[in-house]
Amino acid sequence: MSQFFNQYFNFNVMGEHFGEVLVAFLQNLLVFAVAAFLALLWGLGLALLRQLPSRKLAPIRFITIAYIDIFRAVPILIIILMISGGVPFLTFLPQEVRIPHWFGRPDPFWYGVAALVIVYGAFTAEVYRAGIEAVPKGQMEAARSLGMSHFQAMRHVIVPQAITKIPAPMLNELISLLKDTTLVSVIALSESVLVSREILAERLNSSALTLTAIFFLVIILPLARLVDYLIKRNQLKITRGSHIEVA
Amino acid sequence: MRKTRLAAFFAVLLLALASVVAIGCGGSDETTGGSGGGTTSEGGSGEPLSVGSDIPYPPFEQGKSGSYTGFDVELMEAIGEKIGRSPEFQDTSFETIFRDVGQGKFEAVISAATITPEREKEVAFSDPYYLSEQAILVKEGSEIGGIEDLEGKTVGAQQGTTGLELGKEKANAGELRPYPEGPDAINALKAGTVEAVIIDQPVAQNAIEEEGGVEIAESVPTEESYGIAVAKDNTELLKEINKGLEEVIEDGTYKTIYKKWFHKEPPKQFLG
Numbered sequence: 329m330s331q332f333f334n335q336y337f338n339f340n341v342m343g344e345h346f347g348e349v350l351v352a353f354l355q356n357l358l359v360f361a362v363a364a365f366l367a368l369l370w371g372l373g374l375a376l377l378r379q380l381p382s383r384k385l386a387p388i389r390f391i392t393i394a395y396i397d398i399f400r401a402v403p404i405l406i407i408i409l410m411i412s413g414g415v416p417f418l419t420f421l422p423q424e425v426r427i428p429h430w431f432g433r434p435d436p437f438w439y440g441v442a443a444l445v446i447v448y449g450a451f452t453a454e455v456y457r458a459g460i461e462a463v464p465k466g467q468m469e470a471a472r473s474l475g476m477s478h479f480q481a482m483r484h485v486i487v488p489q490a491i492t493k494i495p496a497p498m499l500n501e502l503i504s505l506l507k508d509t510t511l512v513s514v515i516a517l518s519e520s521v522l523v524s525r526e527i528l529a530e531r532l533n534s535s536a537l538t539l540t541a542i543f544f545l546v547i548i549l550p551l552a553r554l555v556d557y558l559i560k561r562n563q564l565k566i567t568r569g570s571h572i573e574v575a
Numbered sequence: 576m577r578k579t580r581l582a583a584f585f586a587v588l589l590l591a592l593a594s595v596v597a598i599g600c601g602g603s604d605e606t607t608g609g610s611g612g613g614t615t616s617e618g619g620s621g622e623p624l625s626v627g628s629d630i631p632y633p634p635f636e637q638g639k640s641g642s643y644t645g646f647d648v649e650l651m652e653a654i655g656e657k658i659g660r661s662p663e664f665q666d667t668s669f670e671t672i673f674r675d676v677g678q679g680k681f682e683a684v685i686s687a688a689t690i691t692p693e694r695e696k697e698v699a700f701s702d703p704y705y706l707s708e709q710a711i712l713v714k715e716g717s718e719i720g721g722i723e724d725l726e727g728k729t730v731g732a733q734q735g736t737t738g739l740e741l742g743k744e745k746a747n748a749g750e751l752r753p754y755p756e757g758p759d760a761i762n763a764l765k766a767g768t769v770e771a772v773i774i775d776q777p778v779a780q781n782a783i784e785e786e787g788g789v790e791i792a793e794s795v796p797t798e799e800s801y802g803i804a805v806a807k808d809n810t811e812l813l814k815e816i817n818k819g820l821e822e823v824i825e826d827g828t829y830k831t832i833y834k835k836w837f838h839k840e841p842p843k844q845f846l847g
Contacts, residue, residue, distance in 0.1 A: 335674070412763075427768055436752070515754075515763075522734075526670075528670050528735075529669075
């Protein structure tokens with residue numbers, strides 16, 4: 329038992345490597361920030377493509393649905409490995425796209441961001457879709473009858489209402505995205521899990537991993553509470569202030 | 576009525592879960608029981624010897640589960656034959672391998688593991704069975720000629736290995752990337768995302784022979800050697816392994832295996 333505690337809760341090891349792990353954790357946050365921003369945009373784009381009207385646009389709807397289904401099904405780890413292992417060989421692309429070093433970030437950073445955006449775009453698209461479909465059909469009909477185009481109706485009537493319904497599920501996706509940034513360690517981006525494992529190899533002690541876990545807890549626990557609060561607030565709104573107990 | 580049905584459903588679910596857990600525990604009990612018995616019994620007990628190794632690391636360890644092969648694997652099998660314990664290989668990750676053997680997850684480790692003072696604090700090593708050299712692997716036609724040319728370059732290595740240490744201490748690289756497995760680093764080299772890889776010489780040699788497109792810029796002698804690791808208190812097994820290794824070297828089995836995997840004569844000390 330004491331061996332277990334020494335292996336995972338050795339405060340000397342945590343203390344000595346604190347700075348190192350923190351810097352690496354900032355790398356996770358940076359991957360998260362870039363990927364989350366792009367995934368939120370990409371997901372909205374996909375959700376709107378999925379809602380396109382008329383029979384003529386059916387092929388686009390079909391392709392979008394196929395995209396969303398595929399990237400929700402394939403493990404992110406595989407996508408990360410495929411992008412980092414495959415994109416450098418796509419010789420028709422310019423060198424700075426095949427092996428990107430934009431903004432002074434190394435290529436594994438961008439391969440990781442790309443993989444996360446591709447996959448989380450699909451997940452967030454489903455959240456947007458739930459929001460859009462939760463807006464009563466009459467809203468779209470009313471907007472169209474006022475002479476708005478489909479796009480105008482989406483832009484001014486549907487999406488603004490849809491957005492108010494999705495913060496809680498969207499935050500859940502973002503929490504999951506933040507945790508999945510650790511997967512980019514497999515392509516040797518020096519993020520917190522990789523650095524912790526390096527420390528493990530050097531010190532033969534896992535406490536740096538525990539420290540990393542603590543960093544994630546510190547960031548994510550408040551977000552989880554926020555999700556609960558948002559759900560509760562939304563419930564109250566729906567019931568127009570009547571008393572409903574939400575655990 | 577609905578409530579009882581729901582309760583019944585959960586009861587069945589719980590039962591299923593419990594049986595899965597029980598089966599899982601039973602299975603692992605069996606293996607730990609077997610290896611535990613092996614640790615205490617005398618040599619030649621005939622019990623299988625559980626051996627941890629980080630696979631793949633060709634040409635030392637490669638192949639699929641159940642039919643692993645490679646220099647380490649065949650050497651361990653030859654030693655196992657001498658001491659009457661047939662090895663059973665477990666694929667595991669290198670960075671935790673010494674901790675795991677120390678804690679008894681398996682009895683021995685043969686995984687192209689360099690004997691270092693740090694590792695010797697955690698585990699006991701057998702006599703050396705291989706003298707290691709690190710190779711600076713580059714793309715064919717690269718202008719990198721040796722370790723001194725790595726300054727400012729992006730260099731790959733495998734997590735937790737001597738190659739990575741060498742990179743940290745001597746290469747002065749612009750960026751040193753630790754990959755989870757050796758082949759990942761070599762793939763990154765081929766993809767051009769790293770400009771050089773520091774890795775064990777035979778692994779580099781194997782990459783050249785198997786796939787080409789890469790070459791060794793420089794071989795760096797490290798004055799290091801590989802050993803088989805066992806838990807510190809398992810002196811019995813260590814003695815047996817050393818005895819087996821000696822016999823394998825003396826009767827020429829070592830030479831045969833060495834030549835098969837490295838295509839050259841072994842160093843003098845390994846000739847019977």
